[in-house]
Amino acid sequence: CFFFSVASLLPSILQQPARTLTYCSLRNGKRKTVKAVVKRFLRLHNGLWVRRRAGYKKKLWKKSAAQKKRLRELVLCTRTQCKLLDKMTTSFWKRRNWYVDDPYQKYHDRTNLRV
Helix, strand or coil, X not given: CHHHHHHHHHHHHHCCCCCCCCCECCCCCCECCXXXXXXXXXXXXXXXXXXECCCCCCCHHHXXXXXXXXXXXXXXXXXXXXXXXXXXXXXXXXXXXXXXXXXXXXXXXXXXXXX
């Protein structure tokens, strides 16, 4: 009796989790954007993604001023993270946007940068 209960759990334990794109439209099978990516990250036109530090608005009363300053800074994602985020979004989110008084304008075009 014990062997059967363990054997039924075994395939779920052996199966490795995969971070692949799972959002597809049911009507025509095209890829869909993962909305959590669009809410949490900003894509620069040069292909880099920008994010906030984790916990930048949590329990600020117990953090020092230096730590709060570090948490306010924006962080660039790594190359593998950028590739994953590009897979999770459609071409609509990769096009260039021209905003009035864009604070990220000087960061959209970078020279001598390998991505």
